[in-house]
Amino acid sequence: MRTSPMSSAQPGPSDHSEHEPEAPPQTPSRRSFVFSGALAAASVLPRTAMAQRASRKRRVADAPPDTGAAALYGVNENVASFSEWASTVGRLVRRATLGITAPEIARANQLGFQGYLNYQLNYSRIDDGAVENTVLQKWPLMAQTADQLFSADAGQVRTQLQESTIYRAAFSQRQLYHRMVEFWSDHFNQDIDKVGYLLIPDQNDVIRKHALGKFPDLLKASAHSASMMVYLDQNTSRNTAPNQNYAREIMELHTLGVDGGYTQDDVAELSRVLTGWTVTGRGQFAFNPSIHDWKAKTVLGVTIPAGSPSLGADGVKEGEQMLDVLVNHPSTARFIATKLLKWLLDPNPSATQISTIAGVYRATGGDIKAMVRAILNDSWLPASPMKLKRPFHFAASALRSAEPTVNAMTTINNQLAVLGHQSYTWDTPDGYPDKIEYWAGNIVPRWNFASVVSNLNSATTLQVDTTPYRSGSSAAAIDLIDTNFFGGEMPLTTRNALIAYAGTATLTDARARELIGLAIAANAFQWY
Amino acid sequence: MDELHDADCGCQEYQELSRRQFLGAAAGVSAAAFFPSWLPKVVMSQHFASNRDIIVSIFMRGGADGLTLVPPYGDPAYYTSRPTIAIPRPDAASGTKGIDLDGFFMLAPAMAGLAPAFAAKDLLITHGTGQTFVSRSHFDAQRFLESGKPNDPSVITGWLGRHLSTMPPLKAAAPLRGIGVANGLQKTLVAPVGGPYPPRVLPIADPTNYTIGGAAATQASRAAFLQSDYATSDEPLHSSALDATNTLALLKTVNFSGYVPANSAKYPNSAFGRALRSVAVLIKNDVGIEAAQVDIGGWDTHSAQGPITGGMANTMADFSNSIGAFYVDVIATGYTVTLVAVSEFGRNVRENGSAGNDHGRGTTMFAMGKGIAGGRVLTKNWVGLARENLEAGQDLKVTLDFRDVLAEIVQNRLANPNLSLVFPTWTPTMLGVTR
Numbered sequence: 001m002r003t004s005p006m007s008s009a010q011p012g013p014s015d016h017s018e019h020e021p022e023a024p025p026q027t028p029s030r031r032s033f034v035f036s037g038a039l040a041a042a043s044v045l046p047r048t049a050m051a052q053r054a055s056r057k058r059r060v061a062d063a064p065p066d067t068g069a070a071a072l073y074g075v076n077e078n079v080a081s082f083s084e085w086a087s088t089v090g091r092l093v094r095r096a097t098l099g100i101t102a103p104e105i106a107r108a109n110q111l112g113f114q115g116y117l118n119y120q121l122n123y124s125r126i127d128d129g130a131v132e133n134t135v136l137q138k139w140p141l142m143a144q145t146a147d148q149l150f151s152a153d154a155g156q157v158r159t160q161l162q163e164s165t166i167y168r169a170a171f172s173q174r175q176l177y178h179r180m181v182e183f184w185s186d187h188f189n190q191d192i193d194k195v196g197y198l199l200i201p202d203q204n205d206v207i208r209k210h211a212l213g214k215f216p217d218l219l220k221a222s223a224h225s226a227s228m229m230v231y232l233d234q235n236t237s238r239n240t241a242p243n244q245n246y247a248r249e250i251m252e253l254h255t256l257g258v259d260g261g262y263t264q265d266d267v268a269e270l271s272r273v274l275t276g277w278t279v280t281g282r283g284q285f286a287f288n289p290s291i292h293d294w295k296a297k298t299v300l301g302v303t304i305p306a307g308s309p310s311l312g313a314d315g316v317k318e319g320e321q322m323l324d325v326l327v328n329h330p331s332t333a334r335f336i337a338t339k340l341l342k343w344l345l346d347p348n349p350s351a352t353q354i355s356t357i358a359g360v361y362r363a364t365g366g367d368i369k370a371m372v373r374a375i376l377n378d379s380w381l382p383a384s385p386m387k388l389k390r391p392f393h394f395a396a397s398a399l400r401s402a403e404p405t406v407n408a409m410t411t412i413n414n415q416l417a418v419l420g421h422q423s424y425t426w427d428t429p430d431g432y433p434d435k436i437e438y439w440a441g442n443i444v445p446r447w448n449f450a451s452v453v454s455n456l457n458s459a460t461t462l463q464v465d466t467t468p469y470r471s472g473s474s475a476a477a478i479d480l481i482d483t484n485f486f487g488g489e490m491p492l493t494t495r496n497a498l499i500a501y502a503g504t505a506t507l508t509d510a511r512a513r514e515l516i517g518l519a520i521a522a523n524a525f526q527w528y
Numbered sequence: 529m530d531e532l533h534d535a536d537c538g539c540q541e542y543q544e545l546s547r548r549q550f551l552g553a554a555a556g557v558s559a560a561a562f563f564p565s566w567l568p569k570v571v572m573s574q575h576f577a578s579n580r581d582i583i584v585s586i587f588m589r590g591g592a593d594g595l596t597l598v599p600p601y602g603d604p605a606y607y608t609s610r611p612t613i614a615i616p617r618p619d620a621a622s623g624t625k626g627i628d629l630d631g632f633f634m635l636a637p638a639m640a641g642l643a644p645a646f647a648a649k650d651l652l653i654t655h656g657t658g659q660t661f662v663s664r665s666h667f668d669a670q671r672f673l674e675s676g677k678p679n680d681p682s683v684i685t686g687w688l689g690r691h692l693s694t695m696p697p698l699k700a701a702a703p704l705r706g707i708g709v710a711n712g713l714q715k716t717l718v719a720p721v722g723g724p725y726p727p728r729v730l731p732i733a734d735p736t737n738y739t740i741g742g743a744a745a746t747q748a749s750r751a752a753f754l755q756s757d758y759a760t761s762d763e764p765l766h767s768s769a770l771d772a773t774n775t776l777a778l779l780k781t782v783n784f785s786g787y788v789p790a791n792s793a794k795y796p797n798s799a800f801g802r803a804l805r806s807v808a809v810l811i812k813n814d815v816g817i818e819a820a821q822v823d824i825g826g827w828d829t830h831s832a833q834g835p836i837t838g839g840m841a842n843t844m845a846d847f848s849n850s851i852g853a854f855y856v857d858v859i860a861t862g863y864t865v866t867l868v869a870v871s872e873f874g875r876n877v878r879e880n881g882s883a884g885n886d887h888g889r890g891t892t893m894f895a896m897g898k899g900i901a902g903g904r905v906l907t908k909n910w911v912g913l914a915r916e917n918l919e920a921g922q923d924l925k926v927t928l929d930f931r932d933v934l935a936e937i938v939q940n941r942l943a944n945p946n947l948s949l950v951f952p953t954w955t956p957t958m959l960g961v962t963r
Contacts, residue, residue, distance in 0.1 A: 073677070233882065421711070437684060437764060441771075510743070
């Protein structure tokens with residue numbers, strides 16, 4: 001029910017009753033603040049709504065938002081940031097990490113915008129030894145080769161990969177790097193339940209190795225990954241009957257994009273070029289010349305002349321030639337640039353932004369670090385809309401801010417399944433969506449997660465210590481929550497509501513946990 | 529009834545505003561500048577329709593092979609194209625043969641769960657169905673089928689979301705009109721928030737376990753805190769939080785675990801079976817649910833299709849037995865529900881070298897309900913599987929647009945006069961899908 005009581009509700013059980021009589025819908029929806037113009041809105045907005053609006057910044061964009069068909073049949077992807085988010089360095093920390101911590105904000109303020117960006121980009125210089133030692137100790141399969149993993153328990157492979165992934169994302173000092181690991185894990189998405197143990201070497205040798213490297217190296221490593229061959233059925237393709245699955249997705253999802261200018265004929269021809277790309281032994285990529293199609297092919301206007309079986313292993317060069325064509329194609333530069341901009345900056349990047357970053361791709365041979373550096377600049381970033389955290393990001397950020405002692409990640413990994421975002425279980429090759437209209441409705445599992453995490457105090461899972469929140473007044477506890485969870489930029493409305501909820505008495509452990517849970521569940525904590 | 533309608537729709541001013549919000553004109557920019565030429569005017573329903581159907585919409589994700597689901601065994605090209613994965617004829621000696629439907633089409637044996645509804649003339653199957661816009665990309669084909677306006681990436685909302693946005697609620701105070709039984713909201717249900725009526729749509733993966741956790745004693749006050757905190761949130765999070773807090777209270781009143789299906793219906797204990805069971809519970813509890821979107825994956829059979837005993841047979845059994853249970857539990861007992869099932873495309877007529885098949889074009893669609901003119905396989909200009917009649921030499925042609933089937937249901941079973949908003953720029957041909 002979109003009724004006016006919501007905007008003026010005081011916390012209290014009576015406001016949570018079901019089956020209230022239906023009131024007329026509040027005339028302008030929140031949406032109108034964004035899509036209707038200020039003039040049109042001002043004449044009809046109730047006073048309270050205007051007051052709410054005043055606490056929001058206007059989004060500054062270099063072009064007017066598309067208010068045509070997209071506004072009619074679209075959703076709001078243009079959410080202005082909180083007025084409290086005044087610090088440009090703070091905006092950068094939110095975008096470059098999987099969540100705020102007090103030390104990270106302090107570090108960024110000390111280094112300044114550019115200094116902090118450089119610090120995170122040059123990730124190999126950040127000491128992450130403590131986190132990697134924990135990974136080795138708790139999830140030893142992560143360091144094994146395909147040959148060793150072949151005989152590992154499939155359930156252990158699954159949970160160790162998933163648990164180490166959320167652990168690293170939450171606790172690694174190399175935060176921007178892990179934002180990019182998450183990005184490429186979706187770009188080259190695979191389903192653990194189809195590829196099994198092969199996914200660990202894929203994560204180590206493809207995604208984690210090249211996450212901030214060169215895109216051509218990343219794409220080629222993926223094309224030589226046994227895991228990818230199995231996931232997209234390339235290992236079942238042969239000259240007598242090519243399988244088009246991988247040939248299609250490498251163009252549609254990995255390089256050119258669906259509107260990148262290829263045809264169904266190009267898919268069929270590329271699938272012939274790639275015949276023989278398969279796996280052998282215990283998870284090793286291989287080229288098998290005996291099932292390769294040696295006849296002439298034409299892909300994207302490039303003709304590969306007929307070869308001969310006597311060329312043997314050299315037949316793999318046909319496919320490698322096509323990988324070069326793909327990574328050098330202008331559609332690939334645009335597609336990768338657009339997707340990176342959507343991930344790091346804005347769900348609706350401008351034409352100028354896309355051509356600028358595509359230009360960086362072309363000028364640097366697809367250097368990911370150079371593109372990320374160009375995107376996260378101190379002019380574009382403060383003007384960009386907020387993005388809704390996906391559940392994985394939300395969970396990682398809750399852990400970062402709550403700073404629990406980690407004994408095991410089992411509970412968190414199970415909760416990620418409830419949140420709909422457990423790593424490596426999206427079964428189709430497009431990867432988990434990064435779309436607000438997909439995730440916005442999934443709010444109750446987030447609130448439940450907030451409650452679960454804040455109440456964890458077990459030697460076999462996680463322990464959130466409430467002592468620091470109970471050493472002073474309840475107001476001091478709210479200040480500490482502001483520092484740890486919101487970087488000192490908690491919206492005033494949330495702060496006031498938390499103060500009201502806390503009361504004036506010294507907090508009990510249970511009350512402190514509820515406040516932490518409400519902070520994680522609060523509106524402002526869902527955005528970055 | 530008109531009074532009710534007025535109370536809900538919120539009067540003339542709201543209609544006017546809604547229209548502006550639908551247009552989303554920016555300040556200082558004339559609406560005409562952004563007015564898409566295909567944009568129709570919202571028609572307000574004149575009556576609070578209470579006798580319209582609830583719709584259960586199913587998406588078979590991955591490109592379901594209609595030629596295995598419902599093979600045209602009367603076409604010899606079916607058997608010559610599929611030397612290893614064809615289903616034996618209904619009159620074959622084999623024990624695992626198809627189930628005859630009309631002397632030309634048959635059901636795969638694993639689809640037996642749908643046979644009773646077909647025999648009772650409550651199940652309509654269409655063939656050679658799909659989108660005239662050619663895409664063999666899963667993701668483009670899915671989003672265009674869900675948006676209801678193929679080849680227009682600017683349409684982010686879905687046809688069912690727009691249906692809810694242009695119809696008054698069946699129950700005025702219902703906090704949950706549409707449910708996506710999923711972790712994230714399927715595009716089919718994504719609605720324009722500023723529409724004439726509040727869509728009240730949520731994705732709920734497991735309605736039987738919908739809770740914010742923590743101490744029971746403080747749940748209500750914490751929920752109230754959250755409802756207040758999200759009051760200033762932007763769309764779409766704002767509506768989601770409001771609908772969610774109201775739905776939390778609603779679902780507490782529904783007894784899922786003690787539910788006994790009618791007619792001894794047995795839902796498979798699969799994700800899909802449990803989802804349909806939960807939808808049945810919501811319908812029978814009269815909570816005001818109007819639309820449910822349920823997904824079933826496993827149809828992307830590039831290799832080792834297994835139409836008789838393998839992977840696809842298992843998926844088909846799950847699909848047909850779950851819908852079969854829903855049929856005897858809900859539809860056969862007289863609830864006014866229409867169920868539809870679609871997939872983004874079919875698969876190549878000829879099998880590939882991996883005993884599977886790659887992305888194709890025309891496929892089957894299913895429509896079920898007491899208001900559906902069932903008991904037949906509906907085709908339009910069916911051209912068959914002979915090679916010279918295939919699209920691009922490889923695929924069953926799309927000769928029956930999916931929107932013709934859905935539009936007739938939206939108009940005749942869901943009583944929505946706004947077909948041009950639900951399926952923009954499409955002038956449907958009524959094929960007699962409904963009774």
